[in-house]
Amino acid sequence: DQQVKQNSPSLSVQEGRISILNCDYTNSMFDYFLWYKKYPAEGPTFLISISSIKDKNEDGRFTVFLNKSAKHLSLHIVPSQPGDSAVYFCAASGGNDMRFGAGTRLTVKP
Amino acid sequence: ETGVTQTPRHLVMGMTNKKSLKCEQHLGHNAMYWYKQSAKKPLELMFVYNFKEQTENNSVPSRFSPECPNSSHLFLHLHTLQPEDSALYLCASSRTTSASGDEQFFGPGTRLTVL
Numbered sequence: 001d002q003q004v005k006q007n008s009p010s011l012s013v014q015e016g017r018i019s020i021l022n023c024d025y026t027n028s029m030f031d032y033f034l035w036y037k038k039y040p041a042e043g044p045t046f047l048i049s050i051s052s053i054k055d056k057n058e059d060g061r062f063t064v065f066l067n068k069s070a071k072h073l074s075l076h077i078v079p080s081q082p083g084d085s086a087v088y089f090c091a092a093s094g095g096n097d098m099r100f101g102a103g104t105r106l107t108v109k110p
Numbered sequence: 111e112t113g114v115t116q117t118p119r120h121l122v123m124g125m126t127n128k129k130s131l132k133c134e135q136h137l138g139h140n141a142m143y144w145y146k147q148s149a150k151k152p153l154e155l156m157f158v159y160n161f162k163e164q165t166e167n168n169s170v171p172s173r174f175s176p177e178c179p180n181s182s183h184l185f186l187h188l189h190t191l192q193p194e195d196s197a198l199y200l201c202a203s204s205r206t207t208s209a210s211g212d213e214q215f216f217g218p219g220t221r222l223t224v225l
Contacts, residue, residue: 002152009150032211043114043200043216044153051211089153093211096166098143100153 003027004092006101013108019077021104023090026071030092030099035064035075038087038103047088048075080108113137116201116217123191124225131186131220133201141207142184143214144176145200153200159184160207191224198222 005024013019023033031052036044050057050064050073057064063076077084085108090101114135123129135142144156158166159178173195175187184201198221202214 004152034211034213036216041218043202043218045216046213049211049213091153096158096207098155098214100145100155102150102152 002102004090004099004101006090006104008104009102010105010107013080013106015082015108015110016079019075019080019084019106019108021075021077021088021090021106023073023075023101024071025073025092025099027092027094027099028071030094032093033064033066033073034091034093035062036089036091036100038089044089077106080106082108082110084108114201114203114215114217116220118220119218120221120223122223122225123188125191125193127191128187128189130188131199131201131222133184133186133217135182135201135203135215135217137203137215139203139205139215140181141204141212142178142181143202143204144184144186145202147198147200147219149197157186158207165207188222191222193224196222196224
C-alpha cells in the first residue's frame with residue numbers, strides 16, 4: 001500500500017531552468033510533508049518542509065507547494081544548478097507514521 | 111564526531127550468519143529509526159524508538175531485531191536472513207517522533223548483501 005507516490009522516476013533539466021518534482025499522497029491524515037535530497041553513497045538530507053495548514057513554503061531557490069484537495073505537492077527549484085543533480089524523496093508524516101516516495105532522479109545539465 | 115554514523119558501511123553475510131548493524135547519533139535527539147531501501151522502492155520504515163522505547167514495528171520479520179540501549183545508540187541484529195533482505199539499511203534520528211513533523215537526520219547507510 002504505497003501511500004506516497006512519485007510517478008516520475010527521473011527528470012532532466014537544463015541549467016538555469018526550473019525543475020518541478022511532483023508527489024501525490026493518499027492518506028488525508030498526513031499533516032507534514034518533507035522533501036529530502038540524496039547523493040550517491042550518502043544518506044538523505046532534509047531540504048524543505050511544509051505543514052498541512054500552509055500551501056506554500058519558500059527557502060531560497062526551493063519552493064514547495066501543497067494542494068490538499070488534490071493531495072498533491074510539488075518542489076520547484078529555480079534556477080536549477082548542476083549541483084542539484086540527486087535523487088529527491090517526498091515524505092509525508094502524521095501520527096507516528098512517516099512514508100516516503102520512491103524518489104525522482106534529477107539531472108541538471110550544464 | 112557529529113551527525114549520524116553507521117557501521118559497517120558494507121556487509122556481506124551468509125544466510126546462517128548473525129551480524130549487527132550499529133547506528134550512533136551525536137545530535138542530542140530522542141527519536142531514532144531504522145529504514146530499509148531496496149532498489150527502486152520507497153524507503154520502508156522498519157522500527158521507531160522514542161526515548162529508548164519502541165513505538166513502531168511495521169510488521170518486520172523477527173529475523174530483524176532492534177536494540178536501543180540509550181537515546182544515542184541503535185542496533186539492528188540480523189540472523190538467518192534471506193537474499194531478498196539485501197538492501198541499503200538507513201538509520202535516522204530526530205528531536206522527537208514524526209508526529210511533530212521534525213526533520214530526520216540520516217546516516218550514510220549500510221549496504222547489506224545476503225548470499
